[in-house]
Amino acid sequence: MARIRIIFENGDPERVIEFDPARAPFQHDGKPGSILDVLLGHGIHLEHACGGNCACTTCHVIVKGGGKALSESDESEEDLLDKAPGLTPTSRLGCQAVVEDPDAEIVVVIPRYTINQIVSEHGG
């Protein structure tokens, strides 16, 4: 079984999910077996304004451990992460990072902020 420990930057209690990656998808948004898919399928809310289609940064997570058990990011994901607030070297989009190791031990942090309602001085 794979495990994901989820730490919420907003102070919510930590959660741990145990799951079998081979049983993905767990619901219908994001890549099957992605962090977004696993979290939503186990009742944990993770914002995903674009529906989990690699078109925004709202499912940004910071991988604190076990990153090697995840699929590699591609250029589209990197381009979006480039604009994510609070970007770190281990940032990923939850909808794209697929848990590939059946015995993965992953730790992720859900950041407090996502890009929403950010308006420029011209934004009216």
Place this chain on the structure above:
Amino acid sequence: MAVEYEARVARIVEHAPDTRSLFLSGPRIAFRPGQFISCLLPVGGETLIRPYSLASSPEEDDLEICLNLVPGGRASPYLLTLPVGAQVRFTGPWGTFVLDRAPEAEAVFIADGTGIAPIRPMLRRALATATRHPLRLLYGAFHNEHVPSARLRDEVARRWVDGDADRARRFFICGVGAIVPALRDLLRGAGYERRAVQYEKW
């Protein structure tokens, strides 16, 4: 959780069979040209989350979304049958494919089909803040179908890759499917800086 808004379909404009704009009236939200809203659609006993770029400008009262029927999709058939007066719930604005002012360089906007939606408010903003640099639009639409990818790609290559050695341009690309990363890779591979090629792929 994101703040949810509730709007009403104030007007429907049919552009082509299975392609229309819905004008949503209700909360006046502030957004940046190019951003999208995320509609929460009650379909088949669950809530579907679907992003729709705003084709209207931030200065306008109603929010315009433009959509076409996606074969096999569940959200577009629902939205395309909504009558005037129907309620639509959404969150947003979202997205980082934005333009706040005309770039200090030649700007090229490339849209495929309904990919013109976020480009329109970007162009308006670019025109309103225009500098001495040209603004160009390459828009492909073939009846209600998408322009054959090879044709759009060839046109971009002819004009801005093979056509000259200038690599100071900025690109804003929006469309459906593989043509978008194909254009991105073409331009970046030709020497345009990574951040000079902005795109949104549906």
